[in-house]
Amino acid sequence: xxxxxxxxxxxxxxxxxxxxxxxxxxxxxxxxxxxxxxxxxxxxxxxxxxxxxxxxxxxxxxxxxxxxxxxxxxxxxxxxxxxxxxxxxxxxxxxxxxxxxxxxxxxxxxxxxxxxxxxxxxxxxxxxxxxxxxxxxxxxxxxxxxxxxxxxxxxxxxxxxxxxxxxxxxxxxxxxxxxxxxxxxxxxxxxxxxxxxxxxxxxxxxxxxxxxxxxxxxxxxxxxxxxxxxxxxxxxxxxxxxxxxxxxxxxxxxxxxxxxxxxxxxxxxxxxxxxxxxxxxxxxxxxxxxxxxxx
Amino acid sequence: xxxxxxxxxxxxxxxxxxxxxxxxxxxxxxxxxxxxxxxxxxxxxxxxxxxxxxxxxxxxxxxxxxxxxxxxxxxxxxxxxxxxxxxxxxxxxxxxxxxxxxxxxxxxxxxxxxxxxxxxxxxxxxxxxxxxxxxxxxxxxxxxxxxxxxxxxxxxxxxxxxxxxxxxxxxxxxxxxxxxxxxxxxxxxxxxxxxxxxxxxxxxxxxxxxxxxxxxxxxxxxxxxxxxxxxxxxxxxxxxxxxxxxxxxxxxxxxxxxxxxxxxxxxxxxxxxxxxxxxxxxxxxxxxxxxxxxx
Numbered sequence: 001x002x003x004x005x006x007x008x009x010x011x012x013x014x015x016x017x018x019x020x021x022x023x024x025x026x027x028x029x030x031x032x033x034x035x036x037x038x039x040x041x042x043x044x045x046x047x048x049x050x051x052x053x054x055x056x057x058x059x060x061x062x063x064x065x066x067x068x069x070x071x072x073x074x075x076x077x078x079x080x081x082x083x084x085x086x087x088x089x090x091x092x093x094x095x096x097x098x099x100x101x102x103x104x105x106x107x108x109x110x111x112x113x114x115x116x117x118x119x120x121x122x123x124x125x126x127x128x129x130x131x132x133x134x135x136x137x138x139x140x141x142x143x144x145x146x147x148x149x150x151x152x153x154x155x156x157x158x159x160x161x162x163x164x165x166x167x168x169x170x171x172x173x174x175x176x177x178x179x180x181x182x183x184x185x186x187x188x189x190x191x192x193x194x195x196x197x198x199x200x201x202x203x204x205x206x207x208x209x210x211x212x213x214x215x216x217x218x219x220x221x222x223x224x225x226x227x228x229x230x231x232x233x234x235x236x237x238x239x240x241x242x243x244x245x246x247x248x249x250x251x252x253x254x255x256x257x258x259x260x261x262x263x264x265x266x267x268x269x270x271x272x273x274x275x276x277x278x279x280x281x282x283x284x285x286x287x288x289x290x291x292x293x294x295x
Numbered sequence: 296x297x298x299x300x301x302x303x304x305x306x307x308x309x310x311x312x313x314x315x316x317x318x319x320x321x322x323x324x325x326x327x328x329x330x331x332x333x334x335x336x337x338x339x340x341x342x343x344x345x346x347x348x349x350x351x352x353x354x355x356x357x358x359x360x361x362x363x364x365x366x367x368x369x370x371x372x373x374x375x376x377x378x379x380x381x382x383x384x385x386x387x388x389x390x391x392x393x394x395x396x397x398x399x400x401x402x403x404x405x406x407x408x409x410x411x412x413x414x415x416x417x418x419x420x421x422x423x424x425x426x427x428x429x430x431x432x433x434x435x436x437x438x439x440x441x442x443x444x445x446x447x448x449x450x451x452x453x454x455x456x457x458x459x460x461x462x463x464x465x466x467x468x469x470x471x472x473x474x475x476x477x478x479x480x481x482x483x484x485x486x487x488x489x490x491x492x493x494x495x496x497x498x499x500x501x502x503x504x505x506x507x508x509x510x511x512x513x514x515x516x517x518x519x520x521x522x523x524x525x526x527x528x529x530x531x532x533x534x535x536x537x538x539x540x541x542x543x544x545x546x547x548x549x550x551x552x553x554x555x556x557x558x559x560x561x562x563x564x565x566x567x568x569x570x571x572x573x574x575x576x577x578x579x580x581x582x583x584x585x586x587x588x589x590x
Contacts, residue, residue, distance in 0.1 A: 104406040106403050107401070107402050
């Protein structure tokens with residue numbers, strides 16, 4: 001496994017490995033890898049001849065006052081986890097290597113999709129994400145790129161960018177990986193105090209409650225207002241939890257939906273703060289035949 | 296020579312021609328080809344094994360009231376000129392092939408570079424240009440792409456986009472091709488009435504005057520205010536000409552300059568309206584030793 005710091009070294013490694021005639025899978029990360037990232041690397045390894053993992057804490061997707069300066073980092077541990085999971089190279093460039101001095105070009109998915117949910121709390125966030133992912137796609141030129149379903153809105157926006165700009169990369173979204181108590185894996189979980197960490201399992205618990213409620217549903221339960229109430233009330237039982245949003249949305253467009261209709265992907269998406277730590281999670285909801293009857 | 300209408304057909308043509316192992320030159324145009332375009336195609340042919348010319352009148356770079364609806368078109372003639380000049384394929388997609396329905400992603404070079412000169416008269420223009428060129432680069436994936444020096448600001452902005460986003464394309468800018476009387480070749484010259492056409496040669500004439508003035512310069516002539524005055528007064532002699540801008544700028548940054556310094560590329564850039572027709576032109580200025588002395 002090779003640790004690569006510059007675009008120049010990466011190009012040399014491409015020549016060395018004969019990547020021109022090989023399929024390449026790419027896993028972009030901000031480092032401090034966890035089992036969620038590892039699952040992406042393993043998926044990439046299973047589907048490609050070469051796997052590149054990038055570790056780059058992207059300044060343009062953080063607002064002032066967010067955790068850019070303190071984002072957790074452990075490059076040695078990351079390299080070990082990347083190797084174990086099947087990476088052939090870790091690309092860990094400096095900021096100036098990606099954003100050359102005076103850089104001023106942005107890639108932006110405009111419209112409602114980037115303004116709601118996390119886009120409402122973090123207005124410049126997705127423009128930073130699409131710009132840096134677009135840059136990495138140009139540098140790495142992968143056949144397939146892997147993203148986690150935990151960042152569902154990010155994955156949707158990247159898919160839209162790729163489609164709109166005809167970027168020759170297949171975007172693959174892998175399932176959320178969870179801790180034993182259900183908490184979605186995130187590099188930011190390390191910020192939580194022991195008590196916050198304990199309470200944070202309420203998020204996945206609330207999504208589980210909503211799923212069960214729908215699965216055992218009766219006719220009057222297809223209204224999303226009730227679903228949101230189930231999720232919110234479960235989270236509110238934890239005194240350290242502060243809800244940013246709870247939304248029941250169309251999985252293709254992220255538009256709010258009033259009634260759950262069969263045959264469409266429906267997502268329950270949640271953001272909750274514990275102190276300064278903002279956690280997100282989501283769950284695809286399926287509806288039983290009993291519920292569908294009432295539509 | 297192949298006329299290709301869809302991305303799917305283009306991909307098939309790539310397979311057929313074995314382009315994976317060939318160098319590819321790309322000449323993006325809005326059609327209605329003239330000798331300026333032909334010079335780009337010839338340059339591409341000289342430097343690449345395959346040459347693709349695109350003909351696409353890009354709606355997003357026109358403002359309401361501009362000439363999108365009436366932009367001149369003659370695809371049969373264009374194909375003939377493209378063949379003669381050395382094109383292997385002409386890619387002439389419909390708008391919906393490039394901008395898929397619901398498309399909302401933009402590529403934008405932000406900052407002063409896109410706001411001055413033509414960006415001041417046409418505020419959304421360059422965002423449309425960078426977006427469509429970025430899309431075509433993703434579809435065609437050329438090794439080299441060819442642009443004309445007549446659209447100097449466009450060429451500079453595309454170079455900046457390519458550099459900032461690490462797009463793996465070499466941008467090559469070819470010299471302006473002129474009519475016998477000096478008028479820079481442009482598809483829009485066809486809009487001019489016979490009298491306007493006659494008067495329009497004043498633009499290149501004015502740039503020529505400025506160049507001669509500097510070449511024969513004396514110490515007090517290095518001030519750009521004088522240069523601008525020379526150009527403007529020459530154009531104003533034509534009663535149908537209305538000046539949009541005359542600027543003496545740094546050729547690397549397009550910043551206004553007060554004094555011409557040796558060792559830097561200096562550009563005289565001009566936009567002039569004749570009736571509804573807006574023409575642009577520019578000239579790289581060199582300075583004699585006598586002038587340099589006064590700096």
